[in-house]
Amino acid sequence: MPKTMSKISACEVTDCAYNMNKECHTLAITVGNSECAFCDTYTKMNQKGGASDVIGGVGACRESDCKYNESLECNAGNINVGSHSGHADCTTYKKA
Ligand code: SF4
Numbered sequence: 001m002p003k004t005m006s007k008i009s010a011c012e013v014t015d016c017a018y019n020m021n022k023e024c025h026t027l028a029i030t031v032g033n034s035e036c037a038f039c040d041t042y043t044k045m046n047q048k049g050g051a052s053d054v055i056g057g058v059g060a061c062r063e064s065d066c067k068y069n070e071s072l073e074c075n076a077g078n079i080n081v082g083s084h085s086g087h088a089d090c091t092t093y094k095k096a
Contacts, residue, residue, distance in 0.1 A: 005057035006074040011081040013088040017043040018050040024081065025050030028059025031074065037063045037093035039081050058090075067096040 008024040018026040018041065026049065029041035043049065050056070058074040068076035079092040 005059065006068075006076045007078050008056040008058070009078045009080055011039075011056075011088070013039070013042060013081060013083055015044055016088060017045050017048055018056065020048070020050070020052060024056030025052060025054050026056050027054055028057050029081075030060045030062070031058055031079075031090045031093075032062030036084065037061075037066065037090040039088035039090065042088040061090075063090070063093055065096055067094045068092065069096075 010022050011019055011024045013019055018024050026041060029039050031037055031039060058079060061069055061074040062072060063069055064072060068074055076092050079090050081088050082091040
């Protein structure tokens with residue numbers, strides 16, 4: 001189990017409500033769905049959310065086949081998020 005939450009170093013998905021200046025400002029995202037290392041917290045709406053003094057972390061990750069995943073938690077330390085096929089994906093994901 002990780003002792004600290006992995007942080008989101010950068011997120012390229014600027015149309016997300018939690019994105020300010022390519023940084024994620026929600027406390028924690030959840031990563032992974034059945035298809036890919038999807039940012040399940042990605043939110044597209046006019047209102048901005050999160051807090052400017054918070055840098056987001058990975059609260060949980062369902063990508064059990066990622067080399068950084070242990071007990072469905074992220075141990076990468078830092079991750080990046082980018083656009084993939086019209087949605088947001090963890091680009092640090094690496095198949096074990
Ligand atoms: S990591 Fe996810 S929740 Fe955070 S800004 Fe990017 S898409 Fe939005």
